[in-house]
Amino acid sequence: MAKRQTLADFSDEIVSVPDFAPGPYGMDLVIRGDMDDREWRRWNALTQTSEMKKMMGAHRRENGYKGLRAAVLKYLRENNIKLKDDIEDA
Known part of the structure; x- marks a missing residue:
């Protein structure tokens, strides 16, 4: 996979978003699930894109971590990124 610099570089592929839970020492647990x-x-x-780092940090x-997955899904939809969730729901 070539190194990607911006969110737009992901517009050609379908993205899966994991779940998040509270973890130790103030860190979030990223729950991979069936990815x-x-x-x-x-x-x-x-x-690793600057846009996602800023959005998730804010x-x-x-x-x-509460509502992080929903916020990520909304943000990616607003930026025209195809999501696995949308394909499965169709």
Whole structure:
């Protein structure tokens, strides 16, 4: 996979979003669930973009992990990223 720099670089693939839970020492647990290895690598690469870091950081400062998955899904939809959740719900 080529290194991606922006959120727009992910618009050509379907992205899976994991669940989040409180973890030790103020860290969030990322619950992979049924994501395969490719989906997991894509998610990890997506979280390294500056847009996602800013969005997730702002949400965590205001709300902690609560509602983080829903906020991420909303943000990605607003940025025209195809989501696995939308395909499964169709």
